[in-house]
Amino acid sequence: MSEDAELVSRIRNGDLDAFETLYHRYKRQLYQAALAITGDAGSAEEILQDCFVRAYGAMGRVDTSRPLAPWLYRIAVNLSYNWINRHRHWPLSFDMLIEHLIANPAASPEHAAEGSEVRECVWEAVASLGFKQRAAVVLFYVQGLSLQEIAYILDCPVGTVKSRLHYACKALRKKLSEDRRLTGEVAYGTS
Amino acid sequence: MVPPNRNQEDNRSKLASEDDLGQLIRWSMKDSISEIEPAADVWPQILKRVREMPAPARPRRWSTKIPFPVAPFVQAVVVSALLLAFGLGVDQNTIMPREEHRIQATPTIHRSSTTEALDDVLSGYKLAQNLRELPTRRGGNIR
Numbered sequence: 001m002s003e004d005a006e007l008v009s010r011i012r013n014g015d016l017d018a019f020e021t022l023y024h025r026y027k028r029q030l031y032q033a034a035l036a037i038t039g040d041a042g043s044a045e046e047i048l049q050d051c052f053v054r055a056y057g058a059m060g061r062v063d064t065s066r067p068l069a070p071w072l073y074r075i076a077v078n079l080s081y082n083w084i085n086r087h088r089h090w091p092l093s094f095d096m097l098i099e100h101l102i103a104n105p106a107a108s109p110e111h112a113a114e115g116s117e118v119r120e121c122v123w124e125a126v127a128s129l130g131f132k133q134r135a136a137v138v139l140f141y142v143q144g145l146s147l148q149e150i151a152y153i154l155d156c157p158v159g160t161v162k163s164r165l166h167y168a169c170k171a172l173r174k175k176l177s178e179d180r181r182l183t184g185e186v187a188y189g190t191s
Numbered sequence: 192m193v194p195p196n197r198n199q200e201d202n203r204s205k206l207a208s209e210d211d212l213g214q215l216i217r218w219s220m221k222d223s224i225s226e227i228e229p230a231a232d233v234w235p236q237i238l239k240r241v242r243e244m245p246a247p248a249r250p251r252r253w254s255t256k257i258p259f260p261v262a263p264f265v266q267a268v269v270v271s272a273l274l275l276a277f278g279l280g281v282d283q284n285t286i287m288p289r290e291e292h293r294i295q296a297t298p299t300i301h302r303s304s305t306t307e308a309l310d311d312v313l314s315g316y317k318l319a320q321n322l323r324e325l326p327t328r329r330g331g332n333i334r
Contacts, residue, residue, distance in 0.1 A: 014246040016238065023234055031229040036220055045229050052237045059247035122219035141216040142224070169212050176215075 005064035012059055023052055026069065029143060030076045036138040037080040039127055040087075047083060051076045073145070074153045077135055084131050117181050125175040133168035136161055 004025075010018035030051060034044035054075050055062075062071060126137055132154065139150045140161075151158045 012247050016241065019241065020234065020238070023237065027233070028228055032224045032227060035224055035227065045233050048229050049233055049237050049240075053240045053244075056237075056241050056247060057244060118215075119219040119223055122215060123223075126216070126220065137216065138220070141213050142221045144221075172216070173212060176212075 002064075002067075004068040008059060008062055008064050008068065011056070019052075019056060022068075026072050029069075030072055033073060033138055033143055034076050034080050036126075036142050037077070037131075037135055038083050038087075039123070040083075043083050043087075047076055047079045050079050054079075070145075070149045070152050073139070073143075073149075074155075077139075077153055080135070081131055121176060121179045121181055122172075125172050125179070128175060129168055129171060133164050133171070136164040137168045137172075140165055 004022070007018045007022045011022065027048060031044050031048045034047040034051075035041060038044055038047070051072065055072060058075075062068070126134055129137065135154060136150060139145045139153060140147070145153070147158050147161050150161045154161065
């Protein structure tokens with residue numbers, strides 16, 4: 001019996017300490033996925049909260065023979081999708097978020113400024129993608145999940161995930177190559 | 192050693208380009224959020240909401256997996272019901288009604304196209320007979 005399955009079993013018996021352990025085990029990756037998809041820290045926290053409340057409600061139906069992480073991701077991504085539908089634009093605090101995220105005090109001011117600009121371009125390029133492509137990019141590149149796991153999370157075949165990633169990369173390459181803030185060495189796909 | 196053809200080179204450069212792009216995305220997004228955690232007050236809010244909910248029930252076995260095959264059972268029930276309904280609904284009265292309940296059929300004659308054709312033939316015959324009975328002129332022997 002896996003650790004997650006044991007936790008689920010305890011949660012079903014009303015053990016909230018086990019639920020807290022589960023929360024602390026997955027909070028960071030789920031929060032980061034929601035943040036990367038929505039681009040809004042406050043909304044990512046709301047999504048995380050709703051995700052665990054829903055997961056608790058559905059704990060009786062969860063299949064403990066399978067890994068728990070993709071199931072939790074699936075809830076979080078669905079909630080992120082609902083959020084995107086409600087807010088069809090990026091939040092106004094996006095620039096502040098970027099500044100907050102990419103600040104790296106260890107780097108020299110010149111490098112930090114250059115790096116922050118590149119990161120800002122990439123974040124904006126990813127933000128310009130549609131939800132399905134953005135979610136695939138975030139889950140694959142940022143969260144490092146397998147194609148099979150992403151297919152389960154997004155409820156589509158593996159081939160569709162590959163296709164979304166391919167077209168997302170194509171769009172990102174085009175977007176980044178057209179971005180004037182980027183120098184030639186980081187502008188990909190110009191050939 | 193066989194030199195790679197143009198397509199293979201294109202694929203390699205494409206993959207390298209996608210790898211580079213992947214690295215760029217990882218560096219830009221993953222690294223920038225890898226240290227970020229949700230606020231500490233998220234868990235108390237979850238806990239508050241969860242305490243208001245009923246405890247998650249264990250999955251009920253019967254609802255997910257029934258220990259005997261259902262399909263033959265359902266088929267047997269449906270077939271039995273049909274046979275029973277047939278048996279109750281069909282009695283001797285239904286198949287062979289009693290004498291007093293029988294309806295006597297009255298024969299009717301319908302005018303068909305065959306009878307119409309026969310009438311036409313007869314009318315033609317009568318017309319011919321009438322014509323024969325009419326007086327004829329033969330050399331002014333009219334009396």
